[in-house]
Amino acid sequence: MDRKSVVNQILSLLVSAAILAAGTFVFLTLIRKPEQEASANPKPKPPVVRTVPVLEHDGRLDIVVDGIVTPYREIEVAAEVAGKVVYKNEACNGGRFVTKGTLLIRIDPRDYELQAKRLTSQLEQAGANLNELDVEVKNTEELIKLAKDQLDIERKEVNRLAGLIQERIVTDSAMDKAKQAELTSRNSLVRLQNELQLMKTRKTRLRSAKELVATDLELAELSVARTEITAAVDGVVVQDLAEQDSYVQKGSPLFTLEDTSAVEVKCRLRMEELHWLWRQAGSQRSAQAVAADYQIPQTPVTVTYELTGQDGVRYEWQGVLSRYDGLGLDEVTRTVPCRVVVPDPRAVNLVGADAIARPSGAPPALVRGMFVSIQLHIDQPDPLFLVPEPAVQPGKAVWVVRDGVLALVKPLTLIELIERQTEAGDLESHWLVESKTSALTPGDRVVVPPFGVLSAGMAVEEDGTP
Structure with missing residues (x-):
């Protein structure tokens, strides 16, 4: 065996040993890598969600509906005797205000x-x-x-x-x-x-x-x-039909007088809104006194009117929800017609940032035809909860965090959406929720957007929002 062949064999052995060593190294590396990766990656943290507390509503339940002002009384005055009109007061023209006892028309008495x-x-x-x-x-x-x-x-x-x-x-x-x-x-x-x-x-x-x-x-x-016709009440002549020197028969209409001592406001209430009125009346009813079944519970109201161009200023009158306007539900709207009485239509209160004094353009009185908002103030025997509007999910449900775990509470009895002022002075929308029929308790924290996919029982972390 010559020297060259010996060298070739030695090289072959060295190459084989190098290949074997490289394979062993790769094998050992592949075995240790999952263990190293497992030890290097920590356990995933639960998702962080933003929560706000459920608060108790410390005020009355206020239900807002729309209404239109109508006259309290319209007195159609007719001639009780026949004869010639020999005198007609200038105040007996349409749109004039007259006081009780003012002589308006005299028929020839001779x-x-x-x-x-x-x-x-x-x-x-x-x-x-x-x-x-x-x-x-x-x-x-x-x-x-x-x-x-x-x-x-x-x-x-x-x-x-x-x-x-x-x-x-x-x-x-x-x-x-x-x-x-x-x-x-x-x-x-x-x-x-x-x-x-x-x-x-x-x-x-x-x-x-x-x-x-x-x-x-x-x-x-x-x-x-x-033969002498006087004004029966303080009011405004809304229609005059007789002129001086004309002849009138007995029963002929002379003028129409609108009583301005009070006004009424027509409104419509849904059965869900009447439910709260009936609950209020039920809590105040005693065993000895039973209210009439066909009478609406007397409820204080605030009538509000706003003028275009006067943002932030409202004109308010105090009244009372007095009676049904008829009996039963309207077949088309499925609502109940009701009447609100405002006993003093000239007692207007200004509310708003600019309402320091009565501005020159303020309405002096509540008159017929004005479209107004009616706020019914209802006392409730059971407390109500305030839930932020964004927290309410489809199906009237909310996500609640209890002990770091999500729970889905549904369905909620949503009463009304109201505006509530925060400590920073901003207005936020909240749902009034009935406490008696919901699984919420004071102090529960509900999840508000944004959030990802949530499921009941999921562990979460709160962001610490107060």
Whole structure:
């Protein structure tokens, strides 16, 4: 074996040993790498979510609906007597304000005054006739007394002659004359008694006639008074239909007067909103007093009106939800028509940053046709919760973090979306949630966006938002 072949064999062994060593190194490296990676990668942390606490609502439940102002009363005044309009006050024109008792229209009263004068004379004559009859009755009663005395005398005479005729002291003709005189006295007494009875009957007739004349006189005087038409209440003339010098018939419309002492606001409530009113009434009902089933619970309200161009300023009036406007639900809207009464439409309060004093453009009173917002203030027997609007998920559900674990609470009874001012002065939307029917408790923290895919039972970390 020469030197060259020995060198080749040595090189082959060295190459083989190098390949074997490289393979062993690669093998050992591949085995250790997963262990090193496993030890190098820490356990994944739970996702971080932003949470806010559930708060208790410390105020009343305020339900806001829209409404339109309508008159409290519209008085249609018509002529109660016929005649010519001889006077019309300038205040009796459409749009004018009048006070109670102001004379607005006078109808010619002369015909009715003459009739009243004639009936007054007839009444005096009827009284004189009754006085005359009283005198006649008194005289007749005196004549009856005399006739009775005369009859007694004649009877005594007949009795005396009856005793003498047996002794034949007097003749039969004298006895007959005495009896005839007694009969004449009796006839006179009966005639006077009949006359007295007729006088009493005539007195009743004359008294009835006098009362009839007195009634006619009262009617005539009432007609005279009805010729002057005055304002029955403080209000505004919204329609005038009669002009001066025109002739009006009895019952002809003259003008329409709107009572401004109060106004009403028409609104509509859903059955869900009435539910809270009925709950309030149920909590205040005692065992002895049962409210009428067809009466709406009397509830204080605030009526709000806003003018275009005056942002941040509101005009408010206080009123009360007083009654249903009819009975039952509207078949089209499925709502219940109701009426709100504002007892003082001129008592306006200004609310807002710029409402320091009444501006020149402020509405002086609440009048018909104004579109307003109505805020019903309802006292609730059970507390309510405030849940931020973004936290409420489809299906009326919220994610709640309890002991670092997510829980899905649903369904919530959402009452109303309200604006609530934060400590920074910003307005945030919150849902009012009924506490009695939800699984929420005060202090629960609900998850608000943004967040990824969540599932019940997932461990999470809170970002510490107060």
